Amino acid sequence: MMIWLTLIAMTAVIFLSRYLFLEPKLPLRLSKNTLQFLGYSAPAVLTAIAAPILFMRGQQLAITYDNSYLICGLVAVLLAYFTRNTLLTVLVSMALFFIIH
Amino acid sequence: MTREPQPDSKKPLPDSAAESPDAKNADAYSANAKRTMCDNGRLDNERLENGSPIRAALKGALAISPLTLAVVPWGILAGSFAIDAGLTPLQSQAMSALVFAGAAQLVALGMIKAGIGLASILITTLLITSRHLLYGMAMRPQVSPLPLKWRLTLGFLLTDELFAIANLGKQRSLDPWFAFGGGFSFYLGWNLATAMGITLGHKIENLDALGLDFAIAATFIAIVVPAVKRPSILVCVLVAMVASVVCALMELQAGLLIASLTGMACGQLYAKLSGEPWRQA
Numbered sequence A: 001m002m003i004w005l006t007l008i009a010m011t012a013v014i015f016l017s018r019y020l021f022l023e024p025k026l027p028l029r030l031s032k033n034t035l036q037f038l039g040y041s042a043p044a045v046l047t048a049i050a051a052p053i054l055f056m057r058g059q060q061l062a063i064t065y066d067n068s069y070l071i072c073g074l075v076a077v078l079l080a081y082f083t084r085n086t087l088l089t090v091l092v093s094m095a096l097f098f099i100i101h
Numbered sequence B: 001m002t003r004e005p006q007p008d009s010k011k012p013l014p015d016s017a018a019e020s021p022d023a024k025n026a027d028a029y030s031a032n033a034k035r036t037m038c039d040n041g042r043l044d045n046e047r048l049e050n051g052s053p054i055r056a057a058l059k060g061a062l063a064i065s066p067l068t069l070a071v072v073p074w075g076i077l078a079g080s081f082a083i084d085a086g087l088t089p090l091q092s093q094a095m096s097a098l099v100f101a102g103a104a105q106l107v108a109l110g111m112i113k114a115g116i117g118l119a120s121i122l123i124t125t126l127l128i129t130s131r132h133l134l135y136g137m138a139m140r141p142q143v144s145p146l147p148l149k150w151r152l153t154l155g156f157l158l159t160d161e162l163f164a165i166a167n168l169g170k171q172r173s174l175d176p177w178f179a180f181g182g183g184f185s186f187y188l189g190w191n192l193a194t195a196m197g198i199t200l201g202h203k204i205e206n207l208d209a210l211g212l213d214f215a216i217a218a219t220f221i222a223i224v225v226p227a228v229k230r231p232s233i234l235v236c237v238l239v240a241m242v243a244s245v246v247c248a249l250m251e252l253q254a255g256l257l258i259a260s261l262t263g264m265a266c267g268q269l270y271a272k273l274s275g276e277p278w279r280q281a
Helices: A002-022 A032-038 A041-055 A068-083 A086-100 B005-010 B012-035 B039-050 B053-084 B089-099 B102-113 B118-143 B148-157 B160-166 B176-203 B214-227 B231-249 B255-274
Strands: none
Touching: A002 B089, A002 B102, A002 B118, A002 B148, A032 B118, A032 B255, A041 A068, A041 B102, A041 B118, A041 B160, A041 B214, A041 B231, A041 B255, A068 A086, A068 B214, A086 B053, A086 B214, B053 B089, B053 B102, B053 B160, B053 B176, B053 B214, B089 B102, B089 B176, B102 B118, B102 B214, B118 B148, B118 B160, B118 B255, B148 B176, B160 B176, B160 B214, B231 B255
């Protein structure tokens, strides 16, 4: 029961966050500073989720050559930067990862 | 699941609405629609360029397909991790079908498994999902004039991935069918992958050792790197990266919150100090 409650509450929170500003009746009164601050939320949150996956193994920092997460993550950054091609970035870095991991 | 039939049941409406002016004087209408800010005009103009709604939806599905592919290992992880955290198979699938937010699901599952209370789970969820407020804001000019059914559908489907493809053509108007095709195909991919994870989770003992979580990192790298268009965003990303690793080392539960807010604050501070001109993301 607790699990269902959690799922439904999470669904509500997430749907509302996605829908809120798509609602035309909502008067949009956000200061420029707030908007600017929110502008950094996507890169910050996505990075903060991804970085520990790449840099940590268990509870240890793993900046080593044999950390395949870090090596392939670096390859993905380079591919994304130089090719600007999502498919190539995702496919090549994941293929490389599953080969060397 | 209850929202799925809506777009289908609506199919005849935009079609018939769009076709009558097309048939009458397509050329004049198209030329006019290019200049007008009227939303119907924009939609019809888009339809003239893209062909049928089905073609637009397929184009959307194709545009998002690299990210749909990348989400498969991640979905498998979400499914098996849900079982691992003590959810029933039905609950595990319902989580992907209803919540439909990979990062929030995985973080929440970790918290459920650790026995952390509902309030903390919801606050963390709110933080992880707060970036969707921004996506909603960015897509507001295009989506808010649409009928309620479209708004609810696209709102429900608004993920990082959908925002990434919908925002690519930011200068042109957004075809809701393009967004729907992208969002819905991604939704199907996510749920099928979750179902695989629920099934495989039982059978494969050390699913963790496969390193499926790399797919999360690869997806976010593919989204974040092209978004680093200004020095302040680079500052934000680098600070968030270092802070998140430091928080993980300190085993802070609010690590994601702290790291994200620190990155955002440093990005904005850098922009202010360097006098960087601001454009909406």
